[in-house]
Amino acid sequence: MNFAVLQFPGSNCDQDLVHVMKNVLGHSASLVWHKDNSLAGFDAVLVPGGFSYGDYLRTGAIARFSPIMQAVQQFATNGGPVLGVCNGFQILCEAGLLPGALIRNRSLQFRCENVFLKTATNDSPFTSKIPSDKLMRVPIAHGEGCYFADEPTLEKLKANKQILWQYVTDKGEATEQSNPNGSLLNIAGICNEARNVAGLMPHPERASESVLGCVDGKLVFESLIAWMEGKSVAKAA
C-alpha cells in the first residue's frame, strides 16, 4: 500500500508516521507538501500531528485552506481512507470532514501521558482488526483535545456507531478519571458517516514498536491495511 503523509508548515509527527508505515509495517509512505494539489497514486491519506501554522487562530483552522486539502476532500468523497492523528484530527474537523471540534483541555494544560483506549466498534477500516475486548495503551500529547459537539451531533455519532475510541481506565471503564482532557462521552476518536474518514487524539504511531514500550497502536494501522487489501482483492475479483 502507498500512504500519503501530509506535511503542513508546523507538522511535527509527519516523520513518525512515515517511519512506522515504512520501517515497521513495510509499506511505502511519502510526505506530501501542503502546497501540492494531487494525491494521485496514493491508497490512503494520513494527516499527522503537530502544530500546523503554529496553531495560530485555532488548531487546524489555517491548514484546512492549504491547497492539498481540496485533494483530500475529493479523495474522501471518492471513498479513500483518511486518518487524522492529533492535529490531523483537528484539521479534519475544521475542514468539515469530521463532525464536532476539539477545544482546550479542561485542565487548561498540555497533557502528554499514556492512556487506555477502548475500541467501541470494529465496523470501520480503522478498527476492523482490533479485538473487541482489547484495551489499547497509547500516548496522548495535546493541549486541545477535548472533543466537543452539540447534542444532536452526539446523538447521531452514537446512533451511527461513529465513535471509534473512548478513554477508559485500565479496567475498561469510561470514567471521568480516565478522561485526560474532558472530552464529551470520553471520545478519543471518531469516524464520518461513510466510515472512511477518521480522527483520533492519541498517537498510535508512538505505540507501534516494542522498543518504545508498547505496540498496541499498530493495530490501528494493521486494521487499515487489512481493510485496504480486502478492498483491492474485491476489486480484482
Add this chain to the structure above:
Amino acid sequence: MSEPAITPELVKKHNLTTEEYAKVLEILGREPSYTELGIFSVMWSEHCSYKNTRPLLKTFPTKSPKILVGAGEENAGIIDVGDGIAIAFKIESHNHPSAVEPFQGAATGVGGIVRDIFTMGARPVCAINSLRFGELENPDVRRLFSGVVSGIAHYGNCFGIPTIAGEVYFDKSYEGNPLVNAFCMGVLRHEQIARGAAKGIGNPVFYVGPATGRDGLAGAAFASQDLTDESAQQQRGAVQVGDPFMEKLVCEACLELLATDAVAGIQDMGAAGLTCSTCETAARAGTGIEIELDKVPQRAPNMTSYEIMLSESQERMLIIVKAGREDEVKRIFDKWDLPWAQIGHVTDTGRMVVRMGGKIVVDVPAKKLADEAPVYHRESKEPEYLKAVRAFTLDGIADTAIPVDHLKALLSTPTIASKNWVYRQYDHMVRDGSVVLPGSDAAVIRIKADSLPLLSEELKSKVTEFTGEKFIAMTVDCNGGYVYLDPYEGGKTAVAEAARNLACSGAAPLGTTDNLNFGNPHNPELFYQLKESVRGLAEACRAFNAPVTGGNVSLYNQNPNGPIDPTPTVAMVGIIEKKEYITTQWFKDEGDVIILLGDVADKNDQLLGLGGSVYLQKIHGKKTGSPPRCDLEKEKTLHSTLLGLIYSGVVKSAHDCSEGGLAVALTESCISQNIARETPRLIGAQIDLSESKDVRLDALLFGETQSRIVISVKPMDAVKVLERAKLMGVPAAKIGTVGGSDLKVKTVAGEFSAPLTQLHDLWWNAIHRAMQ
C-alpha cells in the same frame, strides 16, 4: 537621527569600566560611535565574552579522541558516537529573562539552545532542562514555576522536540531568581558539521527568518548584571518573544539548505543578535564582513542602527552563501514562506563594517571585538559562613523516632517528589525515539536514520546509509545546597551523580556540558564558590572521562535577599552500546533480590551523609554541615562494576541513592513505574537493614552518602552478583526482596511499613497539591 554624544555616564550605563573603555579607544584609535559603544558593551558582557570566568574554564578537560568539535570552537560541541554518526549538544541558561517574564523567558531559552544545535548542521532530537525555584508556599514562586514550565512546554511542544528529562529543586535561595537551564541534543553525520565561519572573500551574507524588532534590546548585557527589582522592571523590554512555529520552519529550511552544499558558514542570531553573529563569523574565518542595515527586514518603523545591531529578536539566522548559489537560498526560503534578505558580503579587511543610509556607522576589527575582550582574574576569599558549616556536628540532633513519618515527609517534599506535574506538560514522546521517559535516573533516546538531517546528493553517493539504531542516555544534575556548603566537594558530586545516573541506565559517559549559575563575581566570597566548584567539576569530569564540550556561564544570580546557592549544573550524555543494556530504576518482579552496592553510610564522614541532606533541612530545619564526600576512585569503581553487571545481563533495575537517601531510593524503586494515566505499577519490598548496627537510624535511612546504588536481580543471580562486586572491591549486601503491596523495613530499632498506595499518592501528587 542624531546619536547621543559619548559621555562617561553613557559609557557607565553600558556596563563598561574605565579600563574597558580605554581598551575600546585603543582598538579603534578614536572615540566609538553610539552603535559601536553598544556593540562593545554586549560583546564584552560576561554572557558573550566570559571575561570573568575564562581562566577557570580553561581548567576543564576538553579533549578526547571522540570529540569532533570542542569547547569554545563553535555554537555547540560535537562527539562521535560511531558508524559515522555524531551528536551535538549544549546547555544554556535563561535565568534573568525568566525572572522577569517566566513564560517568554523560558520559551526563548529553549528556542536559543535549539538554534545553537541546528546551526551546527544537526537535527535537534531531544531537550532536557534543569530548573530552580524558591519554595512553593510563596505564591510568586508558584507563578514563576508554572510560567516557566508552560513556557518550555509551549516552545518545545510546538517545535516538535521531546523534552525527555530534567530536574527541579526548590530552595529559598532561588526565590526571585529562578534558574532555567535548557539543554538540546542534535544528531548528524560527521560530514554534515556546519561551521559558523564567514569564509570565502566576496561570498554573499544572507539574513533569514523573521524581521528585526526592538524586542530583546541588549539582553546579553541585562543578563550580566545583578538582578534587582528596579532592573527587572526596567528590563522587561529586554525579554524577547518566542515563536516556536517560526523556529520549526527556520530549522527545516536551514537543514534543507545545508543539504545543498551552498552554505559556506552559518550562525544563529542569539545573544547580541546581528552584532555577535557577524563579528564572530568573521573572527572565526579570519575575514571581514560588511553589511547594510537598510536591507535588514525590520518590524518596527524608524529603527536606529544601534537598535538593529543589538536587537535580540528571535528565530533569525545569518548565512554565508557560496557566491553563485544565491538562488538556492531564495528557492528554499520561499518554499517555507520565510523572509530572507541579502544584506552584505565577506571581505578581506578583517573588519566588521556596518552601513546605514549610505553612511558607515560601525567599523571595528572583528577579531579584536570577538576574541579580545578583557579577561579578569577575580579575587577570591573563603566565605565566612563555611567555618560554621564545618563546625557543625550531629550532637544536638535527635535521631529519628518516627522513621515512617519522616519518610512520608521527605517523599512529599517538592524537591524529592515526582515531577510529573512538570513533565506531563511537555511532549516527551514526539519523534518516536523516547525509550526511557522522564521518571527514571536518566532518559534514553533512540537515534535512527530519520533522526539525521537530509543528506546532500554528493554525500548520498559517498556514505553508506545508516540503518541501525543507537541509544543515548542523558541526565542533568546538581545539588546546589551541597555546592553552597562545600563548593569543591559539591562540584565533584554534581558530576559524580550525573555519571552515576548514566551508569544506572546502562550508559558509559561521552561528554559533559555545564551551566555555571553563580552570584556576582566581584564579590570575593562568591567568586570563591565559583573557583572551587570549577576545580571539583574539572577533577570529576577527568575522572569519569567525560570531557566538557561547551556550556554556559550565568553570573549575577541574586535577588535583594542575597545570592543563589552556587549551582554548576552538569548535563552528561552517555552511550548505551546495546539495546539489551537499557536499565530502569523500578523493581520488576516479585521475588527478586535487592542488593545495595556501596557502603550503608560513609563512616569517615562524621555526619554520616546527613550534612546538607534534605532530611536535615526539612525535618530539623538546618541547612548546614559538610555535605557527603565524593571519593572519585570509589565512584568510578562502582560505575564500572555496575556496568559490568548490566552487560552480563543480570541487573533488572538500578537506582542511585541521592536526595532522601536509601529509604527514598527504595521507595522510588517500588512506586515510580508509570503504566498510564492514573495507573502506576506498584511493587513492594521487604527490606532488612538490621545488620547495620553502628549507624544512627536517620543516617541509615535518610543520609545521603555518595557512591551507592540499589539494584535488583533474580534470586539465582544474587550470589554471583555479590561475589562479582566483592572481587571489584565494591561493598555489596543483600538488603531485601521484591514483593507485596507495602514497603517494609526492618532495622535494629524495629520494623516499620507503609502501604505503597499511600506512599505513591504522597510522592506523585505533592507538587499538584502545592500548586492548587
